[in-house]
Amino acid sequence: MDWSRRQVLWAGGGMGAAALLTACGGGDRARSSGSGGKPRKGGTLRIGALGRSSAITRDPHGTQGNESDYLVIALVHDTLTAPGLKDNTVGRLASSWKPSKDLTTWRFTVAKGATFHDGTPVTADDVVWSLRRLRNTPAGAARLPGIKADHITAEGKDTVVLVSDFANAELPLLTRLSTFVLKKNTPDKDIAEAPGTGPFRLDWYRGGNARLLRNAHWHGGPVHLDAIEVTMFESPQAMANALMSGQIDVASNAGAVAARTAAARKDIQVVRRPNDMAMPLVMRTSGGPFADPGVRAAMKLIVDRKAMVRQVLSGYGTVANDILGTGDPDYATSIPQRHRDLARARKLLKDAGFDFSRTYELVTTEDVPGLAESATLFASQAREAGIKVKVVKQESGTFYQKTWLKGDFYTNYWGTNDSVVFFASKTMTTGSGQNEADWSDEAFDAAYHKVLATPGPKARTAALHDLQQIEYDRSGYLLWGMADGIDLAAPAVHGLPQLPGYGRVQLENVWLAR
Amino acid sequence: MTGTTTRPAEAAVRPVAASATRRAGLLALRGAAVLGKRLLMLLVLLAVVFAAIELLPGDAASATSERGEGAAGLAARRHLLGLDRPVWERFADWITALPTGGLGTSARGERVTDLLAAPLPNTVLLGGTAFVLTVLAALAVGLGASARPRGIVDRVVDLTSTAGFALPEFVVSIGLLLVLSLWTGWLPAATVTGADGAPATWSMLVMPVLALTVPQTGWNTRIVRAALADQAATPHVEAARLDGLSTGRILLRHALPGAWPAIATGIATSTGMLLGGTVVVETLFNYPGIGTVLAGAVADRDTPVIAAVVACAAALITVVLLLADLVRARTLGARS
Numbered sequence: 001m002d003w004s005r006r007q008v009l010w011a012g013g014g015m016g017a018a019a020l021l022t023a024c025g026g027g028d029r030a031r032s033s034g035s036g037g038k039p040r041k042g043g044t045l046r047i048g049a050l051g052r053s054s055a056i057t058r059d060p061h062g063t064q065g066n067e068s069d070y071l072v073i074a075l076v077h078d079t080l081t082a083p084g085l086k087d088n089t090v091g092r093l094a095s096s097w098k099p100s101k102d103l104t105t106w107r108f109t110v111a112k113g114a115t116f117h118d119g120t121p122v123t124a125d126d127v128v129w130s131l132r133r134l135r136n137t138p139a140g141a142a143r144l145p146g147i148k149a150d151h152i153t154a155e156g157k158d159t160v161v162l163v164s165d166f167a168n169a170e171l172p173l174l175t176r177l178s179t180f181v182l183k184k185n186t187p188d189k190d191i192a193e194a195p196g197t198g199p200f201r202l203d204w205y206r207g208g209n210a211r212l213l214r215n216a217h218w219h220g221g222p223v224h225l226d227a228i229e230v231t232m233f234e235s236p237q238a239m240a241n242a243l244m245s246g247q248i249d250v251a252s253n254a255g256a257v258a259a260r261t262a263a264a265r266k267d268i269q270v271v272r273r274p275n276d277m278a279m280p281l282v283m284r285t286s287g288g289p290f291a292d293p294g295v296r297a298a299m300k301l302i303v304d305r306k307a308m309v310r311q312v313l314s315g316y317g318t319v320a321n322d323i324l325g326t327g328d329p330d331y332a333t334s335i336p337q338r339h340r341d342l343a344r345a346r347k348l349l350k351d352a353g354f355d356f357s358r359t360y361e362l363v364t365t366e367d368v369p370g371l372a373e374s375a376t377l378f379a380s381q382a383r384e385a386g387i388k389v390k391v392v393k394q395e396s397g398t399f400y401q402k403t404w405l406k407g408d409f410y411t412n413y414w415g416t417n418d419s420v421v422f423f424a425s426k427t428m429t430t431g432s433g434q435n436e437a438d439w440s441d442e443a444f445d446a447a448y449h450k451v452l453a454t455p456g457p458k459a460r461t462a463a464l465h466d467l468q469q470i471e472y473d474r475s476g477y478l479l480w481g482m483a484d485g486i487d488l489a490a491p492a493v494h495g496l497p498q499l500p501g502y503g504r505v506q507l508e509n510v511w512l513a514r
Numbered sequence: 515m516t517g518t519t520t521r522p523a524e525a526a527v528r529p530v531a532a533s534a535t536r537r538a539g540l541l542a543l544r545g546a547a548v549l550g551k552r553l554l555m556l557l558v559l560l561a562v563v564f565a566a567i568e569l570l571p572g573d574a575a576s577a578t579s580e581r582g583e584g585a586a587g588l589a590a591r592r593h594l595l596g597l598d599r600p601v602w603e604r605f606a607d608w609i610t611a612l613p614t615g616g617l618g619t620s621a622r623g624e625r626v627t628d629l630l631a632a633p634l635p636n637t638v639l640l641g642g643t644a645f646v647l648t649v650l651a652a653l654a655v656g657l658g659a660s661a662r663p664r665g666i667v668d669r670v671v672d673l674t675s676t677a678g679f680a681l682p683e684f685v686v687s688i689g690l691l692l693v694l695s696l697w698t699g700w701l702p703a704a705t706v707t708g709a710d711g712a713p714a715t716w717s718m719l720v721m722p723v724l725a726l727t728v729p730q731t732g733w734n735t736r737i738v739r740a741a742l743a744d745q746a747a748t749p750h751v752e753a754a755r756l757d758g759l760s761t762g763r764i765l766l767r768h769a770l771p772g773a774w775p776a777i778a779t780g781i782a783t784s785t786g787m788l789l790g791g792t793v794v795v796e797t798l799f800n801y802p803g804i805g806t807v808l809a810g811a812v813a814d815r816d817t818p819v820i821a822a823v824v825a826c827a828a829a830l831i832t833v834v835l836l837l838a839d840l841v842r843a844r845t846l847g848a849r850s
Contacts, residue, residue, distance in 0.1 A: 054811045055622065063622070139583045206707065206709055207707065231704075233800050234797050238797065244703065245695045397571060397577040400576055
């Protein structure tokens, strides 16, 4: 049971520009995943997704600990917007959105012809009710930051108005994740079976497993599959076995270990979705041994990124450059890639008066595969630079209580690889709720506010570049690499989602060649 | 000679003095005492479970929280789950609701009875089938080996039963998976359930059952074999042999009846081991039982769920142990 509760939601999120890579597969792999062939109508897709029976939830606005539940919910209910390939954010239940001049007020238009599965049209009132319900959950403030519940209102039948406490050019991006829309005033007891607006409607759900049927009247266009059967798996290995013995067609988010097993099989597509999960090392910037920017820069020079990707991720990933949000179309590829340079690192450490006699603790968890391994490997790499690093493994709950947001040096992971600004606003601006490195940098804050308040795309990209340069230079994040999201699929499956994070649950374009 | 004078064991089983009613009364009293003792043990066990989870790092509120959840939200949920109250108070609440069938609410707000409604029958089906199979197999193999002590069969059984018992369930499971599913494609590798929550086809039960049965049969065979060996040394079996009765008749009619108490007790203990094994086997075969619920609940520090699973398992084991006691009592009667 090497799969963990937090993985799903947060191994989830986000988007990024991504090219689909099929590492191996059968003869018709070239036609797979939207790269060709004429979609065929019909068939039942059997898909496996990870989940734990103890964590089952049916509430679209609850804590979805299970990937399987999230998948079912995302197929039945639409979010306002969704991750896109070329544009970071594309419409889903909202067909368009427009900001006010000062970027604080946003008007979303509900897509024409959008109806619930029982045939009733979707109104702005339904959306407002759903967003308020979401906002009022325990994690609501983090899910819709800067938007108070009573600042979500309806204007006419099809316009939803969101007023942010501050200028926020990225507000539509925030509505991509869990803004599932239900009918107004759906009682809590009926939530599980409530009609949604998504491409599939629920046939039955039982203990994490479900059968979904095509919604022929979906506002988003034609849906190819007749039905989707979701099977929940407790372990990635059991899921991979089920795929290899032909019991399921897709093993969703199966992970690197399962991919390695499947790589030997010619009849299985290994679908890699790059930029899926960040696994940074976090250094406390406000005190302790890493408060000196020189020390942090040195640590970033000590890590052997290629070795990390090769050993920790089994090669299923890419080297990163200490900037979070690698999947963002505006990610600054012009900033030079940091490489290992022990000589320069030693000089920086000496200049900073770094204490080489001490042993530094690096706290980690086993929440996601490879996380603890990344700490161990880094510790051995640091030893080559003369720094003694001791890895301390903590149980997940303890970690989030004692170390996260507080520790001097720890590992962490983010599946919500949304955008550069997403990470900046959540984890790096002064006083942000999840400022993991307790970082406060005037220039960075200024750059951030400039980005948010800049409407023009060109000027905005320039401002974003400045922000990323500062993050690269001084932040408390050592981001050595990005793990791929990995799905396994039978050869007959085509049109699988190509996006990292939450993009993976959009199965309306999938079709079967059989 | 006929058996009547040469079967002291049988004579002991039916003490002439004890009338039927008196025996029934004694049995009932004895049963009540045993039941009381077992209930007290269950109470202690559940208290230990509550205390143990309390000692684990983290609690249900933090374990089931979302990353974005603030300290205030966490504190509110802690209050909602009653985690701000002392552990003995929560235990008292939970245990007093138990007799009425109330198993409490999980950390995620589900009723525990709902959580266990589907997986429990599945586990009982899996464990029950494995139990019946292991008993039949152990008896057959044990009797077979006892037919010719120190013969080839006996020695092979001796070796393989030890090996079988030494094999952990996950090793057996992986071996079965490789051979019966991934290489030959004969059986489905994982369990897929239908709308009713039960495995879609019976063939999905074969490997999980086998994975549980093989190690247990190793254990039970040794018990059967040892019990029969003990009986073989008793005077009445010796006498039967001298009488020239057939080996089969001696084993079945003379040795086995006396061996029952030892066999029943030994096999009853394998109930616990079978239930323990389901945690592993269910995960490997994606079998939807309480083993997986338990594993998840431990990760969640979800005390009511863990305690409920423990209580269910304990109840099952208690029933089987009581049955074993009954067999002992019937066989040994006043002798015990």
